[in-house]
Amino acid sequence: MPSRVPSRVPADGEVVVRLTDVRKDFGDCTALDGVSLEIRAGEAVAVMGPSGSGKSTLLNLVSGLDRPSAGSVVVGGEDLGALGEKGLALFRRHRVGMVFQFFHLLDDLPALDNVALVGQLDGLGARAARQRATELLEGLGIADRGDVHPASLSGGERQRVAVARALMNRPALLLADEPTGALDTRSGEAVVELLTDLHALGQTLVLVTHDARLAERCASRVVEVVDGRIAGARAVRRDR
Numbered sequence: 413m414p415s416r417v418p419s420r421v422p423a424d425g426e427v428v429v430r431l432t433d434v435r436k437d438f439g440d441c442t443a444l445d446g447v448s449l450e451i452r453a454g455e456a457v458a459v460m461g462p463s464g465s466g467k468s469t470l471l472n473l474v475s476g477l478d479r480p481s482a483g484s485v486v487v488g489g490e491d492l493g494a495l496g497e498k499g500l501a502l503f504r505r506h507r508v509g510m511v512f513q514f515f516h517l518l519d520d521l522p523a524l525d526n527v528a529l530v531g532q533l534d535g536l537g538a539r540a541a542r543q544r545a546t547e548l549l550e551g552l553g554i555a556d557r558g559d560v561h562p563a564s565l566s567g568g569e570r571q572r573v574a575v576a577r578a579l580m581n582r583p584a585l586l587l588a589d590e591p592t593g594a595l596d597t598r599s600g601e602a603v604v605e606l607l608t609d610l611h612a613l614g615q616t617l618v619l620v621t622h623d624a625r626l627a628e629r630c631a632s633r634v635v636e637v638v639d640g641r642i643a644g645a646r647a648v649r650r651d652r
């Protein structure tokens with residue numbers, strides 16, 4: 413169970429993400445078309461839908477990795493369309509944490525440094541960054557793996573390191589694209605539990621996933637994307 417609540421959490425219910433009539437074209441291909449969506453603080457939204465339907469495109473717009481062809485993307489009150497490249501890079505560093513299917517860890521650095529580096533890039537001193545990274549790894553149950561390089565970690569451990577890295581700068585919003593997609597059942601289970609615990613601690617999450625187990629266990633709402641449009645949304649009832 414993660415021991416710390418990320419500290420830049422906005423008030424519960426505040427709109428954290430607002431997409432308005434968003435369109436995204438890649439050449440002749442329209443990946444998203446007329447997407448409007450609001451996500452509030454404390455929600456865990458699972459974005460589901462067929463392959464090629466536009467889920468990753470949607471997430472990349474919210475994370476500021478990409479820009480819409482039309483429409484607006486506002487995250488944490490920041491209109492991403494108004495930001496230049498430098499502003500977007502700062503936005504990505506401070507406001508969102510990202511987790512990917514294939515971890516995207518730096519192979520040359522041990523786990524702890526992969527996490528600490530993000531804090532150092534953000535101006536934290538080396539000692540303070542390592543301290544926070546250590547706490548995060550502890551909270552995620554992998555403190556003993558800090559000295560190990562990613563190549564020697566299991567998939568589940570790698571993904572937990574990636575989650576720790578994503579949480580390093582206390583983002584208001586944690587975004588994950590197929591976080592269990594490359595994991596075996598058991599490792600996937602550990603990541604499902606981790607994300608579920610983070611949500612219970614108040615972390616706002618947006619998860620792109622094909623994993624029905626992840627959606628049912630972790631999400632408070634499932635949004636269905638089909639052919640670049642929002643085809644439906646439902647709240648997930650939870651008895652836990």
Ligand SMILES: Nc1ncnc2c1ncn2[C@@H]1O[C@H](COP(=O)(O)OP(=O)(O)OP(=O)(O)O)[C@@H](O)[C@H]1O
Nearest residue numbers: 438441442443461462463464465466467468469470
């Ligand atoms: N950089 C790109 N250049 C050209 N076309 C792209 C690019 N990124 C995505 N697309 C196209 O946009 C559409 C949506 O892609 P996207 O990656 O968002 O789908 P997805 O729902 O995430 O699929 P999957 O479940 O397979 O990951 C697809 O037709 C894809 O080929």
Ligand SMILES: [Mg+2]
Nearest residue numbers: 467468469589
């Ligand atoms: Mg995708």
